Amino acid sequence: METRTPVSRLSLVLLVASLPFAALAGCASERTAIGPADTAPLAGALGSVSSDEALQKLVEGNARFVGNKDNDTPRDVSRRSDLAKGQHPFAGILTCSDSRVPPELVFDQELGDLFVVRVAGNTADDVGMGSLEYAVEHLGVQLVVVMGHEKCGAVAAAVTTAKEGGELPGHLPAVVADILPVVKQGIADGGDAVHNCVWHNAANVAAKLRSQSPILSEAMEKGRLRICAAVYDLDTGMVRFLPQPPQSEKAGPAAPHGDIAHGESEHEAANDDHGHQHH
């Protein structure tokens, strides 16, 4: 694993810093300002991208993806050799292994931009949590997104298991185990239980990261990390973000449905800001 070196991304950071700062999608934080004292511990983090800037880049990248507009960043050899000297991803993404949800494509980002953890059902076990801790502590990532997706097979398996019982084969019980706690609420919400559970699961995993990782919670307290939950829609290509709850939230009951609807509307508004048609 690489240690941070102050190389190569400064120009990109300056470019991003010069962009007009459009209203962000959900995942609002009460603490968005990150002062020099807060960033001081990140020695050598010359290329650090703030959580606000990182979220903006993801929202804009997703808008390009939805609109089928290519990112014109060249995938050239010099960029690859620059990255060989050290990585400086601007966001950590925890998402499902599903072949239809590759974050680099969904957010229209390039080699070295995203630090990605993928596991069926986008849950956070110790290895996943440790991976994100590395991204935050050693790579200076200031935004982590837990991204579920509609029609998730792992979530559907958890719903079926909860409704019908029975044993899943092999190691599959471990895949659904961390999803099962939100299934009762997802069913109680009425309507499509899988859809509901996808949202609840993403919110619940984000809450788990906030509350069960001392490294991540300390970074949040110092104002140099934001953890968001989001859901990707397979049909539209759109990623919708949930608002970030207060810092005091502990893992437990998933976000109520009203918050979910709020998150959807906020993100759709953000897409409108980018002149984007949503479905």
Ligand SMILES: [Zn+2]
């Ligand atoms: Zn999935």
